[in-house]
Amino acid sequence: MRGAWRSRNLLAGGAITALMVLIALVSLVWTPYGPTQIDIVHRLATPSAAHPLGTDLFGRDELSMLMAGAQSSLSVALIAVIVGAGIGVPIGAFAAARGGVPDDLVMRACDLAFAFPALLTAVMITALAGPGAINAMLAIGIFNIPVFARITRGAARGVWGREFILAARAAGRHDTAITVLHVLPNIAAVLLVQATIQFALAIVADAGLSYVGLGTQPPQPSWGRMLNDAQTFIWRAPLLAVFPGLAITFAVLGLNLLGDGLQDLLDPRVRRAR
Amino acid sequence: MLAVENLSVSLPMEGGRVPVLADVSFALARGESVGLVGESGSGKSMTALAIMGLLPPGAATSGRVLFDGRDLLAAAEPELCAIRGRRIGMVFQEPMTALNPLMSIGAQVTEPLRLHLRLGRAEAEARARRLLARVGLAQIDPHRHPHQLSGGQRQRVVIAIALACGPELLIADEPTTALDVTMQAQVLDLLGELAAEQGLALLLITHDLGVVSATAARVMVMYAGRVVEAGGTGAVFAAMAHPYTRALFAASPHEAGGRPAPIPGQVPDPQHRPPGCAFAPRCPRAQRDCVATVPVLSPLPFKGRGLGEGSACGASAASPAPSPPPSPASGRGSHVAACFHPHPAP
Numbered sequence: 255m256r257g258a259w260r261s262r263n264l265l266a267g268g269a270i271t272a273l274m275v276l277i278a279l280v281s282l283v284w285t286p287y288g289p290t291q292i293d294i295v296h297r298l299a300t301p302s303a304a305h306p307l308g309t310d311l312f313g314r315d316e317l318s319m320l321m322a323g324a325q326s327s328l329s330v331a332l333i334a335v336i337v338g339a340g341i342g343v344p345i346g347a348f349a350a351a352r353g354g355v356p357d358d359l360v361m362r363a364c365d366l367a368f369a370f371p372a373l374l375t376a377v378m379i380t381a382l383a384g385p386g387a388i389n390a391m392l393a394i395g396i397f398n399i400p401v402f403a404r405i406t407r408g409a410a411r412g413v414w415g416r417e418f419i420l421a422a423r424a425a426g427r428h429d430t431a432i433t434v435l436h437v438l439p440n441i442a443a444v445l446l447v448q449a450t451i452q453f454a455l456a457i458v459a460d461a462g463l464s465y466v467g468l469g470t471q472p473p474q475p476s477w478g479r480m481l482n483d484a485q486t487f488i489w490r491a492p493l494l495a496v497f498p499g500l501a502i503t504f505a506v507l508g509l510n511l512l513g514d515g516l517q518d519l520l521d522p523r524v525r526r527a528r
Numbered sequence: 529m530l531a532v533e534n535l536s537v538s539l540p541m542e543g544g545r546v547p548v549l550a551d552v553s554f555a556l557a558r559g560e561s562v563g564l565v566g567e568s569g570s571g572k573s574m575t576a577l578a579i580m581g582l583l584p585p586g587a588a589t590s591g592r593v594l595f596d597g598r599d600l601l602a603a604a605e606p607e608l609c610a611i612r613g614r615r616i617g618m619v620f621q622e623p624m625t626a627l628n629p630l631m632s633i634g635a636q637v638t639e640p641l642r643l644h645l646r647l648g649r650a651e652a653e654a655r656a657r658r659l660l661a662r663v664g665l666a667q668i669d670p671h672r673h674p675h676q677l678s679g680g681q682r683q684r685v686v687i688a689i690a691l692a693c694g695p696e697l698l699i700a701d702e703p704t705t706a707l708d709v710t711m712q713a714q715v716l717d718l719l720g721e722l723a724a725e726q727g728l729a730l731l732l733i734t735h736d737l738g739v740v741s742a743t744a745a746r747v748m749v750m751y752a753g754r755v756v757e758a759g760g761t762g763a764v765f766a767a768m769a770h771p772y773t774r775a776l777f778a779a780s781p782h783e784a785g786g787r788p789a790p791i792p793g794q795v796p797d798p799q800h801r802p803p804g805c806a807f808a809p810r811c812p813r814a815q816r817d818c819v820a821t822v823p824v825l826s827p828l829p830f831k832g833r834g835l836g837e838g839s840a841c842g843a844s845a846a847s848p849a850p851s852p853p854p855s856p857a858s859g860r861g862s863h864v865a866a867c868f869h870p871h872p873a874p
Binding site: 353354416417418420421422423424425426427428431435436439440 | 580582585605606608609610611612613614617618620621622625626627628629630631639640643644686689
């Protein structure tokens with residue numbers, strides 16, 4: 255455990271991520287003001303004691319919106335990663351266990367999926383399927399599938415080559431049971447690190463989709479939407495663009511640091527070198 | 529109980545199929561221990577994998593591997609899964625890597641018990657504890673993980689796993705190679721004891737002739753995918769007929785002899801095996817006829833020894849008739865070798 259405390263990345267990333275999650279959870283039960291509560295009289299207010307981060311063009315409290323935005327951004331990203339991992343990991347594990355033609359087919363399908371620019375296709379999918387948080391989750395999640403399939407397959411292939419897998423086969427285990435009992439636990443670290451990185455990417459993707467109006471729909475606040483709203487008043491109230499921008503930056507930074515830190519912590523070679 | 533008949537295996541490699549095992553035949557009776565000896569690359573491990581049905585994908589086989597009358601080469605995967613670990617156990621070379629680093633040793637010993645014998649958790653755990661005690665790990669907490677154990681202790685865990693379900697056949701692939709010398713003797717003794725106690729047949733794969741002489745009743749020497757000499761351990765050690773066997777013996781450290789003499793050259797790459805006797809390029813006794821045809825195993829009719837002692841080294845063997853594959857009934861102890869110019873009996 256001492257290695258964990260020596261890793262500043264892990265500490266900083268973990269703290270930022272924990273704070274984000276905490277804010278998102280708190281926003282479910284409490285925000286300083288209702289995040290959709292309009293107060294036209296006090297629109298575009300600068301930060302003050304009453305509104306620590308000011309108000310937006312409708313007089314909604316910026317802090318409350320950021321908190322509620324954290325909740326919507328994190329949940330979209332979380333579901334997207336779960337969709338990607340939930341489908342991609344079994345596909346990759348299957349390819350690694352089978353090898354041969356099924357493996358080739360899966361990997362070429364992944365190559366094909368990687369040939370599409372992810373965000374643009376997500377825009378296309380939400381434009382076709384209709385805007386909304388659920389469709390945004392699915393659109394971003396679909397592009398996480400090949401990422402998880404490929405990394406699972408690569409890591410699992412490495413484990414399949416190890417002698418304890420041969421030992422498990424010699425003990426009479428079926429491939430499926432070996433995958434669940436022996437392969438997946440041994441690549442869990444790699445997958446966890448990848449999941450944090452994908453989580454960060456999904457937050458950016460969600461912000462992008464809601465910025466162009468295809469993600470989370472108003473009145474539910476979202477960071478991307480807030481950026482878009484702030485754009486009109488960028489000269490009169492520049493802070494309105496700065497705060498959601500900072501929120502996205504911090505969320506992504508925190509997750510990336512966490513991913514880096516986890517990688518160092520879980521990779522014994524790096525740990526020993528330190 | 530186990531009869532390997534004319535087993536040949538070839539693997540797909542760049543440039544076509546490459547034979548890795550050619551015409552390997554032997555039989556193993558209940559309670560019998562046989563040593564399989566040879567350098568790395570001689571096909572020892574491949575023989576074990578073929579018996580277990582764990583050959584690499586794409587391997588082509590011919591011949592038969594009869595286990596209690598069932599041909600394992602023709603058996604479907606579910607049937608093999610039911611035999612592996614249940615009726616045939618396997619011990620691996622590297623105790624460092626043969627255990628899952630993330631599972632406690634107790635859980636790993638419990639696994640085959642729950643899988644094959646369908647024992648409940650408590651019952652399996654009690655039995656795992658007894659197994660660990662039997663292999664000399666009574667003092668070790670079953671909740672420990674492999675990295676907390678020494679190499680010798682880990683190999684004992686591997687043995688406990690292999691024996692968990694009371695198999696009839698135990699295949700030990702270089703079980704002592706990765707251990708230090710003091711551990712080697714202990715692990716071998718344990719294997720011998722357990723084999724005798726449970727009446728199981730032991731196929732001991734090793735490159736160390738000393739290990740074989742200490743443990744196995746019969747020995748088979750393999751070179752480049754073929755059995756080149758076989759017979760009762762006593763008979764073979766008393767009169768090593770094949771030059772390879774002698775070279776292997778000379779290359780291993782032993783109490784009496786001086787410095788080990790390495791065998792010049794290397795085991796031929798399976799893709800570029802020489803014609804005729806594969807050992808000819810490294811053989812001090814090689815003559816012109818050695819590169820022409822592949823010598824077959826034939827009985828060694830040594831002076832002063834009864835019929836049934838034989839060599840497959842062609843030139844000296846008066847009768848060129850190849851021996852039939854040794855069967856459990858007739859082949860026991862008959863000394864055979866595959867060489868045209870075998871060493872004469874002392």
